[in-house]
Amino acid sequence: MLDKSLAKIGLSKSEQKKSDREEELVDLAVVIINEQGFAGLSLEKLTAKSCYSKGTIYNHFSSKEDCLSALCIRAITNILDLFKRALTFDGCSREKAVAVHYSYQLYARLHPTLFMAVLSSKAPGVREKTSAERTQVMDALEFQINNFSDQMFRDAVADGSLVLAAHLSIETLSFSNWAMSFGTNALATGATEATAVNRLDPNTILLQNISILLDGMNWQPLSKDWDYQNTWKRVEKEIFAEDIGSLSTK
Structure with a gap:
């Protein structure tokens, strides 16, 4: 962290x-x-x-909304730190994206309340009641994390593993990537009693959704041609072993 x-x-x-x-x-x-x-x-x-x-x-x-925004700032700051560590993984661009997804689900498991605070801080009325200084910090962090996500796709396009369709933009792919990851993590951690969730294997649900999304983008190598389960295990062992250790003590 x-x-x-x-x-x-x-x-x-x-x-x-x-x-x-x-x-x-x-x-x-x-x-x-x-x-x-x-x-x-x-x-x-x-x-x-x-x-x-x-x-x-x-x-x-200045208000409870200002306090909620402080939680958001902590969350995004720590998530960005995990993302940067994930990018140090020794692998192709798609494997690095998988590593970033791994780090995101790790944060959701380590700090579920802070994970959800990022969304809650975007509720109507929160920004208006947040101090100007904290709003400026939040905007800067949001720009950083969006740019980070966009850059993953730019790197994949640059190395030829991803061909951007004419009707799509980097921003569109970046948003769909975040929406899938946030939604999967939120449901997997906060709606475990839902039939749509508990009928699936919690250990593979996110990686399967990642594969469906990235295969749909035709980001090479496709999941049928690469063992991303092994990539997932390597990310845990090589980058986040200490963090997993702290999770087991909670």
């Missing part, structure tokens, strides 16, 4: 203290959401849960 200390280089002692306190408050917000759902989050409950005064809480967050 992202080394938070790196982000604090150059901060004064008072700024570091405020940053540490905000991380603590975000942790408490996650606890509240775990207990009561996103609708149950309020700054009053956050104050009651913490050892800080209401004034201190409002010094960090």
